Amino acid sequence: MIESPIKDEQKVFVTGNEVIAWAALAAEADIMYGYPITPQNEIMHYWTRLAPKYGKKFLQTEDELSAGFTTLGGILAGRKAFSATAGPGTILFQESISMAEMMRIPMVVVVQQRGGPSTATVIYSQQEVNMVTFGGNGEGWRVVYSTSTHQELYDYTIKAFNTAWKYRFPTFILGDGYQAKMRESLVMYKPSARGIELVKPYTVLGGPGVPGRDRLAVHLRNTFSVEEELYEAVMPAQEEYEQMAVEVVEHDSQHTEGAEIIIIAHGVVSRAAIAAMNRLRNKGIKAGYFRPITLRPFPEQELRKAAGHCSNFLLVESALGQLARLVKEALFNVPVERFDTIYKPGVGITAEELVEAIEKNRKVEH
Amino acid sequence: MCLQEAYVGEYASGKSENAINRALSLVGGGQPVTLVDLDLVEPFYTLRPLRDELSAKGLDVIAWQTRETLGLGEAGSILLPQARWALKREGHVILDVGYGVHGTRSFNLLEGYGESGLQVLAVVNAARPMTASVPDIVDYLRSFEHIDGLINNSHLGDDTDLDIIHRGVEIVSEVSRILGVPVAATSVDERFRDSFGDCDQRGNPVRFLHRYMPHAFW
Numbered sequence: 001m002i003e004s005p006i007k008d009e010q011k012v013f014v015t016g017n018e019v020i021a022w023a024a025l026a027a028e029a030d031i032m033y034g035y036p037i038t039p040q041n042e043i044m045h046y047w048t049r050l051a052p053k054y055g056k057k058f059l060q061t062e063d064e065l066s067a068g069f070t071t072l073g074g075i076l077a078g079r080k081a082f083s084a085t086a087g088p089g090t091i092l093f094q095e096s097i098s099m100a101e102m103m104r105i106p107m108v109v110v111v112q113q114r115g116g117p118s119t120a121t122v123i124y125s126q127q128e129v130n131m132v133t134f135g136g137n138g139e140g141w142r143v144v145y146s147t148s149t150h151q152e153l154y155d156y157t158i159k160a161f162n163t164a165w166k167y168r169f170p171t172f173i174l175g176d177g178y179q180a181k182m183r184e185s186l187v188m189y190k191p192s193a194r195g196i197e198l199v200k201p202y203t204v205l206g207g208p209g210v211p212g213r214d215r216l217a218v219h220l221r222n223t224f225s226v227e228e229e230l231y232e233a234v235m236p237a238q239e240e241y242e243q244m245a246v247e248v249v250e251h252d253s254q255h256t257e258g259a260e261i262i263i264i265a266h267g268v269v270s271r272a273a274i275a276a277m278n279r280l281r282n283k284g285i286k287a288g289y290f291r292p293i294t295l296r297p298f299p300e301q302e303l304r305k306a307a308g309h310c311s312n313f314l315l316v317e318s319a320l321g322q323l324a325r326l327v328k329e330a331l332f333n334v335p336v337e338r339f340d341t342i343y344k345p346g347v348g349i350t351a352e353e354l355v356e357a358i359e360k361n362r363k364v365e366h
Numbered sequence: 367m368c369l370q371e372a373y374v375g376e377y378a379s380g381k382s383e384n385a386i387n388r389a390l391s392l393v394g395g396g397q398p399v400t401l402v403d404l405d406l407v408e409p410f411y412t413l414r415p416l417r418d419e420l421s422a423k424g425l426d427v428i429a430w431q432t433r434e435t436l437g438l439g440e441a442g443s444i445l446l447p448q449a450r451w452a453l454k455r456e457g458h459v460i461l462d463v464g465y466g467v468h469g470t471r472s473f474n475l476l477e478g479y480g481e482s483g484l485q486v487l488a489v490v491n492a493a494r495p496m497t498a499s500v501p502d503i504v505d506y507l508r509s510f511e512h513i514d515g516l517i518n519n520s521h522l523g524d525d526t527d528l529d530i531i532h533r534g535v536e537i538v539s540e541v542s543r544i545l546g547v548p549v550a551a552t553s554v555d556e557r558f559r560d561s562f563g564d565c566d567q568r569g570n571p572v573r574f575l576h577r578y579m580p581h582a583f584w
Contacts, residue, residue: 010495010498011493011522011525012493012494012495012498012522013378013491013493013494013521013522013523014378014494014495015377015378018378018495018496022495042377045377046496049496183378183523184523184524185493185522185523185524185525188495
């Protein structure tokens with residue numbers, strides 16, 4: 001028995017990519033499949049440095065199509081398998097992710113968003129929201145956790161494996177190049193020490209005995225002969241997705257009650273949103289903040305509730321309206337007084353610019 | 367006597383911060399000081415955002431300007447031509463060498479490397495999980511071809527306390543004993559200036575760091 005890599009709680013100084021490798025170990029992942037792409041490379045680098053010490057495995061595939069499908073293969077064989085990618089890699093992953101949706105395969109993929117479209121830039125953006133939430137040919141049966149700190153990268157990577165194996169929908173950690181490369185402290189812990197029970201993986205294909213004689217045959221399908229047959233398969237899965245949604249949806253909000261303006265952001269940008277909110281409140285401006293943690297399923301009811309307190313919004317993201325699309329859908333039919341946006345595809349957003357934008361708008365109004 | 371030093375070590379161990387501070391500490395001594403970004407994987411995300419600020423402080427900075435080149439990421443990058451000749455410059459030359467062991471393999475791209483007196487200093491942060499214990503650090507440093515000195519740079523960013531610095535001193539001193547490589551310095555965030563004299567508890571010189579890297583926006 002190889003001893004656990006993480007014993008007592010330990011405070012460490014790390015980059016975000018390293019966090020993923022350590023968290024996957026803590027979550028008792030068995031194998032990572034992957035193909036190199038910036039800015040997620042160090043997830044693979046650190047996993048391959050750690051894996052041999054703890055009896056874990058790694059396979060570098062020939063591209064991301066293969067990385068996606070080998071991950072599915074590993075999972076069907078009963079291994080906790082995961083992968084990580086970004087940008088053009090996330091495009092190639094869509095086919096295997098769609099298969100995971102249809103066959104209900106508990107795939108875990110970490111996406112460290114980089115600039116787009118195409119090869120674009122190698123470090124930062126929030127332009128993979130569309131692709132990660134609804135990128136496949138289907139209905140977006142995915143769970144997407146958008147993280148904002150190294151501690152969240154650790155906590156939600158552990159949670160992602162549990163969500164995937166419990167509900168059997170593909171589950172994502174949506175980070176970005178800044179989170180990947182950024183350095184800050186982290187408390188590593190063993191999930192059991194915090195009362196987190198890890199969902200055990202199980203073999204789907206290739207179990208012991210002869211199928212049909214010793215056990216039931218497993219018949220996974222992603223192909224249906226006629227449209228009615230597809231309809232009969234899709235509708236119950238949609239129902240299960242909706243049932244799960246209530247249990248997994250997460251958001252964070254502060255001071256939305258009594259706010260005169262609510263800043264909406266997700267991921268690393270929400271750090272700027274919180275800082276801006278605090279600075280504005282120190283100046284006597286009643287700012288609030290709302291952040292979806294799960295982008296799929298989206299915390300629709302929670303946002304609509306916040307909009308009941310204040311219908312004046314500033315939405316900020318490092319993309320041209322990808323978060324805004326999800327937010328507008330969630331707010332359908334809710335009266336909104338004002339919906340300002342700051343869209344900066346590929347570029348970071350600071351608390352200073354948010355404070356300045358809100359103060360400028362107030363001056364115009366008064 | 368002019369210094370030629372290269373700061374190497376584990377990814378995110380604090381090489382750039384130590385190289386910048388070392389270079390700035392030499393400014394004003396009557397000799398020109400050159401700081402070279404020798405990161406061939408991600409040169410655009412270390413010294414680049416600080417280039418103008420550091421030049422204004424009197425450093426001659428050899429680093430790509432964003433618009434002069436392409437970000438090739440995992441495909442690597444092109445050596446800035448001036449960097450190739452950096453060791454032939456007059457005055458002090460400080461090299462910030464990216465990407466761990468692989469980074470040091472770029473030394474052969476430097477003209478005059480073989481006959482230079484380049485001092486290779488390995489920066490170690492014992493709060494990094496891969497280099498948290500004596501055996502792990504020893505194993506890691508043995509993968510380098512050559513090291514002249516160790517820099518104990520143990521910290522937890524904003525959460526640093528005296529305990530982690532002192533623990534780092536003990537760990538790195540033990541590594542020094544095993545490898546037979548001296549501890550060149552313990553580097554400490556300048557906010558701990560009042561807690562240290564010229565030396566740490568093991569008698570190693572202390573260098574105080576002003577943190578420039580948080581301005582690099584990541």
